[in-house]
Amino acid sequence: MASTNTINLSDQAYQFIKTKIMNLDYAPGAKISTTSISEASSLGKTPVREALLRLSQEQLVNMVPQSGAYVAKINLKIAQESRFTRELIETEIMQQAAATIQATDIDWLNQNLKAQTAALQQKNLSRFFELDNAFHRYFYVMTNHDLSWNWLELININLDRFRRLRIENNHLKWQPLIDQHQTLLTAVINHDLTDVRFHELMHIRLMLAEEDSVQQAFPTYFV
Structure with a gap:
């Protein structure tokens, strides 16, 4: 039976590698070695290998026999289907939020938007992406659908990687x-269900309008 310490180290390695992949420090298609990750993370090779195995099960890493580990390329078909699924769920979430939003929620969301603007000014792409996700997640938590958000995170890996490339x-x-976040929040605050649905769809369908531009900018990152 694995010790708690071993499991914790494996989790640390998993979070380290996954963050590097999501932030594009490890680019899609790039080869990554157990040794280099172990040195960069100050973790042993065993937890790193365990983490790579776990990430391969999540299709973030491809393990090639006698060759090594490679960052999986972004599967655009899966990203498109994930976007479609999120559209169906999130339009309902936002309309529920419009019916239940409180002053404390508005304060938190406004602070998040200010932080997004600060990240924009500082050109801190990773921070901006983190705040963008936190903005959307808040509506799920606020409407008691945090489990839906957690489930979406499992299927949204390719979509999230596409979104991260979009801001690169x-x-x-x-x-x-x-601007779209602010317009959407305003519609929620005004309890305008028609506007909420319209602006949510405009936002979530942005991928459709920007897909070609992102692919052209990063042609080797997709399968």
Whole structure:
């Protein structure tokens, strides 16, 4: 039976590698070695190997016999299906939020938007992405659907990686994302269900409009 310490080290290695992949420090298609990860993370090779195995089960890493571990490329078909699933769920979540939002929720969401703007000004892409996710997650938690968010996170790996690339794309601006967040929040605060649905769909369907631009900017990152 594995010790608690071994499990904790494996979890640390898993979080380290996954964060590197999601933040594009390890680019799609790149080869990653157990030794280099072990040195970079200050963790042993055994927990690193265990973490790579776990990430391969989540299709973030490809283990190639006699060759090594490679960061999986982004599967655009899966990303598209994930976006479609999230659209169906999140439009309902946002309408529920419009019926239940409180002053404390508005304060938190406004602070999040201010932090998004600060990240934009500082050109801190990883922080912006983190805040973007936190903004959306808040509505799920607020409406008691945090389990739905957790489930979506499991199937949204390819979509989230696409979204992360989107903010790396120099041809696409960040400000429209913040503007859409603000417009959506305003509609929720006003309890305007028609506007909520319209602006949520506009936001969640942004991928459809920007897909070609992202692919052209990073042609080797997709399968």
